[in-house]
Amino acid sequence: MDMCMELFKVFITGGIICSIGQILIDKTKLTPARILVIFVTMGVILTFLGIYGPIVEFGKAGATVPISGFGYSLGKGVMEAVDTMGFLGIFVGGVKSCAAGIAAAVVFGFLASLFAKPTIK
Amino acid sequence: MKIGKQTIKLENTPKILQTSSIVGPKETQGPLSQYFDKHIDDIFFGETTFEKAESKFMKTCIDNLLSKVPTLPENIDYIFAGDLLNQCICSGYCIRDLNIPFFGLYGACSTFCESLSLASTFINAGYAQKCIAATSSHFCSAERQFRMPLEHGNQKSPTAQCTVTASGSAIVVPKDVGTQGPLITHITPGKIIDMGITDMTNMGAAMAPAAFNTIMTHLQDTQRSANYYDIIATGDLGVLGSEILVDLFNKEGIDLNGIHADCGALIYNHDKQDTHCGGSGCGCMASVFSGYFFDQLKSKKINKILIVATGALMSPLSIQQGESIPGIAHAVAIENEV
Amino acid sequence: MNSNINMSNEEYSTYVESKAKKSPIFKNIVWAFLVGGLICTIGQLITNLFLSWGFSKDDATMVCTISLIFLGAFLTAINVYSKIGQHAGAGSIIPITGFSNSVVAPAIEFKTEGYVLGLGANMFKIAGPVLVYGITSSVFVGLIYWIIKLFM
Numbered sequence: 180m181d182m183c184m185e186l187f188k189v190f191i192t193g194g195i196i197c198s199i200g201q202i203l204i205d206k207t208k209l210t211p212a213r214i215l216v217i218f219v220t221m222g223v224i225l226t227f228l229g230i231y232g233p234i235v236e237f238g239k240a241g242a243t244v245p246i247s248g249f250g251y252s253l254g255k256g257v258m259e260a261v262d263t264m265g266f267l268g269i270f271v272g273g274v275k276s277c278a279a280g281i282a283a284a285v286v287f288g289f290l291a292s293l294f295a296k297p298t299i300k
Numbered sequence: 301m302k303i304g305k306q307t308i309k310l311e312n313t314p315k316i317l318q319t320s321s322i323v324g325p326k327e328t329q330g331p332l333s334q335y336f337d338k339h340i341d342d343i344f345f346g347e348t349t350f351e352k353a354e355s356k357f358m359k360t361c362i363d364n365l366l367s368k369v370p371t372l373p374e375n376i377d378y379i380f381a382g383d384l385l386n387q388c389i390c391s392g393y394c395i396r397d398l399n400i401p402f403f404g405l406y407g408a409c410s411t412f413c414e415s416l417s418l419a420s421t422f423i424n425a426g427y428a429q430k431c432i433a434a435t436s437s438h439f440c441s442a443e444r445q446f447r448m449p450l451e452h453g454n455q456k457s458p459t460a461q462c463t464v465t466a467s468g469s470a471i472v473v474p475k476d477v478g479t480q481g482p483l484i485t486h487i488t489p490g491k492i493i494d495m496g497i498t499d500m501t502n503m504g505a506a507m508a509p510a511a512f513n514t515i516m517t518h519l520q521d522t523q524r525s526a527n528y529y530d531i532i533a534t535g536d537l538g539v540l541g542s543e544i545l546v547d548l549f550n551k552e553g554i555d556l557n558g559i560h561a562d563c564g565a566l567i568y569n570h571d572k573q574d575t576h577c578g579g580s581g582c583g584c585m586a587s588v589f590s591g592y593f594f595d596q597l598k599s600k601k602i603n604k605i606l607i608v609a610t611g612a613l614m615s616p617l618s619i620q621q622g623e624s625i626p627g628i629a630h631a632v633a634i635e636n637e638v
Numbered sequence: 639m640n641s642n643i644n645m646s647n648e649e650y651s652t653y654v655e656s657k658a659k660k661s662p663i664f665k666n667i668v669w670a671f672l673v674g675g676l677i678c679t680i681g682q683l684i685t686n687l688f689l690s691w692g693f694s695k696d697d698a699t700m701v702c703t704i705s706l707i708f709l710g711a712f713l714t715a716i717n718v719y720s721k722i723g724q725h726a727g728a729g730s731i732i733p734i735t736g737f738s739n740s741v742v743a744p745a746i747e748f749k750t751e752g753y754v755l756g757l758g759a760n761m762f763k764i765a766g767p768v769l770v771y772g773i774t775s776s777v778f779v780g781l782i783y784w785i786i787k788l789f790m
Binding site for chain 1: 325326343400439440448450451452454455457499
Binding site: 181182185186189190191192193194195196197198199200201202203204205206211212214215216218220222223224226227238239240241242244245246247248249250252254256257258260261262265266268269270272273274277279280281283284285287288289290291292293294295296297298 | 643658661666667669670671672673674675676677678681682683685686698699701702704705706707708711712714715716717727728729731732733734736737740741742743745746747749757758761764765767768769771772773775776779780781782783784
């Protein structure tokens, strides 16, 4: 039962974050690239302000899987690194905590494009 | 002879001897399919890149045209051709193998009327005996140059149009050469009209004022009324652009309903094919005229047509720099001898 | 008769705006909500699976990210992701699978211009700004955090 409740919260949180993006696309004619930039930057800022943390507590993957969650790990990572490393942490923390995601995107992107061919919808 | 503000009357009335059209898979499923000469199912057309595929579309189209009229490529005097790709590479690489003197043109989607205008003026002046006008466009090569990569998962705006994968070509000769055919009587090159539209997904609205301006000027210059023509066909205004054009004429007290047709709106079945506002691209007017309207002219179902290819003269770069979309439209009047 | 339109640019824009078909916003939001929610739920299931195998919370989250990026890349490569995106809109753009999609899509498309200047140079054509602004803002946040810590 706990499991179901948890997944329900994940679903709702993820759904709401994506719906906000959809409203921005339809109402402001922002392009997808701009939406991604806005979401990732907002993720970093909200994490710093201590707002995104509680959302992650509640929604778990529902808040970390959207691209704003990428901003969350950038923000969280940089603050943790400043705690442990001091000044250098400013430059190390963010990317370090997202290293897995970035490396995965590059490598899978590269491998996928070796085999794939574009088609029309 | 120039008449009125910007129309040229072609006294020697050059003749369109033959046309040829070739379309891709999506156009093959469209309502005009039966009128096109060749249907290609493979979007790559057996090539490795979309650009090469587009070139092959145009090449096959011109080869097909030459096979319809008993003449060798060497006997063609000039070819006027263009496409949407940067530096017109599709036309360039296509005509590389043809051994015909070549004028490369760019008028965005208005190129077909531009090339037909120039070909017919060359014939009218007696500088040439056989000229070809050709254009092409390809959905995939246009998407990657103007929009997003094909595999990117994004939604299209309801006002968006879909670039047609097609090529069309026509051979223009002096009136007394060869079999009977429709004659080109007037051309009206258009002015650039920019009403400040900046939305790249709403080209119809950006081009409609240019089409209005050119058609209106043409009617004034020739002192004809709109219903002199059986059909006034615009290139790729799409559904929304067509509605705007009809509205604009209504305001001037001219009813275009029943006279106006738009190639972009005709070529697809919008509901079934999810093409939103219709087709666009240089190949749209080229293939629909060469396939459908030429057939109608030949079989005398229509006798007088004004074709108005519309173009949007922007690039993704100019849009990113905040410029608006300049529209242009060129008109060519084609009439059967009665 | 006048061959020019008796409208200012602003009037024309307003007129076009009123004439243009609107995006079916309600339908779009429902799609975005369902697909976005579903992708996140799949992410949670992956995380839970690895948690149950004894991974730490951070590690399980990382595996989840890598798996979803793989999924996005795979669905893009087999020409499925773009079809989902047509309906789901932001629902498939905003999850990390959408980030993966915007890396893979240009890589596939620009392969024809060669592996270095085509695939390599264009891979981050769409997703690049996410890294630029994400990392830049994280550095600024880190700097502010460091300064605040100096005084506390």
